[in-house]
Amino acid sequence: MKSSLIISTYNWPQALELVLLSALNQTQLPNEIIVADDGSTEDTRDLIDSFKSKFKIPLIHVWHEDDGFRKSVILNKAIAKAQSEYIIQADGDCILHSNYVEDHLQFAHKNTYLFGSRVNIQEAHLNTLFENKQTIFHAFSKGIKKRTRALHIPFLSQFYSASSEFSKKYRGCNTSYFKSDFISVNGYNEDFKGWGREDSELALRFHNFGLQGRRIRYRGIVFHIYHNEKSKSRLEINNDIELQTIANKTVWCKNGIDKYLSEDN
Template identity: 70%
Template sequence: MKHLKTTLLIATYNWPEALDLVLQSALNQSQLPDEVIIADDGSTNETKVLIDSFKTKFEIPLIHIWQKDEGFKKAHILNKAIAKASGEYIIQVDGDCIMHSHFIKDHLQFVQDDTYLFGSRVNIQKDYLDTLFKTKQITFSAFSKGIKKRTRALHIPILSKLYKPNAEFSSKFRGCNTSYFKKDFIAVNGYNEDITGWGREDSELVLRMHNNGLQARRLRYRGIVFHIYHNEKSRDRFEINDTIEQKTINQNIKWAKNGVDKYLT
C-alpha cells in the first residue's frame, strides 16, 4: 500500500499554554504525520512566538495559518487551513486536546474509503490545571490523576475492532478528534461559513458527508485525546447554528454554498 500523505490539523485561539502541551504531544507521537498545520482564529503574537519556537523541533513542516480576530470564525480558518493542506488525509484536533502517543497511528490504521473516523475525548478536570501546566504533563492513562470518565482513556487496540462503520451520525462525534480524506471534505465544500460563533460547525459538516454517502467509524479504545478544561464559550449564536444544521438534516443538504471552494486554487 502506498504511503498516505497525512496532515495533522490543530485549531487554536489565544491559549498558548495549552497549545504548548498539544504540540509537545504531537512531537511525542509513535507515528508522525507528514505535516502539522495550526489553524489560528486570530490569536495574539504570543501564540506565533510559541509556534515559531517549535518549528526547529519538528522534522516535518509546521505551518501556521492565521486570520484576523473577528469573533468566533472557526469554520473560516479551518477551511483556509485545509485548502492549504498537502495531505490526502486530514487528522483534526483542537488546541486544547493533548494527544495519546499513538493517536496518529491509531487513526491511520483505520483509514477506509467512504468513511470518516472519530475518537474519544477524556476530560482533564479544572482543579488539576495548575498541576498540568506546572509539570507540562502530556502522558495520561486510565489511572492518571485529574481526569474523569476513565474508561475512555483505556487504550486496548484489540477491542477497537468491535466497532464497525455506521451510516448513522453518532451523538458521540466530536470535531476535536476526527479524520477524513481531504477529497471527501471538498466534495461537500468543507465547513459552512454561515456558521459563526460556538456550536454545530463540526457536526453540520459530517452530516453533509453522511448525506453524500459517507459512513462513520468510532475509534473506541484507540485514537484518544485528553481535553483541557476551560470555561464554556458564548452560545449567543447557537440557536441560529442549530437551525442551519436542522435544515441540513431535513433537506438532505450535501453542499455548503458558503464553503471552502473560494480558497482552492
C-alpha cells in the same frame, strides 16, 4: 498514505504548547502539522515559531484577523493548504495520546470518516498540568474523569464498525477524513459564526454524501483541557442551520472551502 494534522487554536498558547509537545511524542508523525489560528495574538505565533525547529516535518501557521469565533473559516483556510490526502483534526486544547496519529491512519478507509474518544481533564488539575507540562495520561492518571475513555486497547477497536447513522458521540476535536471527501461537500459551512454545531453539521453532510462514520473506541484518544464555556449566543441560529441540513439532506454548503482552492488542490 500522507497525512496532515490540523490543530485549531485561539489565544491559549499555554494549552497549545502541551498539544504540540504531545504531537512531538507521536509514534507516527504526520507529514505536516498545520495550526489553524482564529486570530490569536503574537504570543501564539512566537510559540509556534519556537517549535518549528523541534519537528522534522513542516509546522505551518495559518492565521487570520480576530473577528469573533470563526472556526469554520480558519479550518477551511488551513485544510485548503494541506498537502496530504488524509486530514487528522484536533483542537488546540486537546492533548494527543502518543498513538493518536497512528491510530487514525490505521483505520483510514475509503468512504468513511473516523472519530475517537475525548477524555476530560478536570479544573482542579490545571495547575499541576501546566506546571509539569504533562502530556502523558492513562486510565488511572490523576485529574481526569470518565476513565474508561482513556483505555488504549487496540484489540477491542475491531468490534466497532462503520455506520451510516450519525453518532451523537462525534466530536470535531477528534476526527479524520479524506481531503477529497471534505472538498466534495465544500468543507465547513462558513455561515456558522460563534460556537456550536459547525462540526456536527459537517459530519451530517458527510453522511448525506454517502460516507459512513466509524468510532475508533479504545484508540485515537485526546485529553481535553478544562476551560470555561464559550458564549452560546449564536447557538439557536447555528442549530437552525444544522436542522436545515438534516431536513434538506444537504451535501454541498454554498459558503465553504471552494473559495480558497486553487487548481493545484
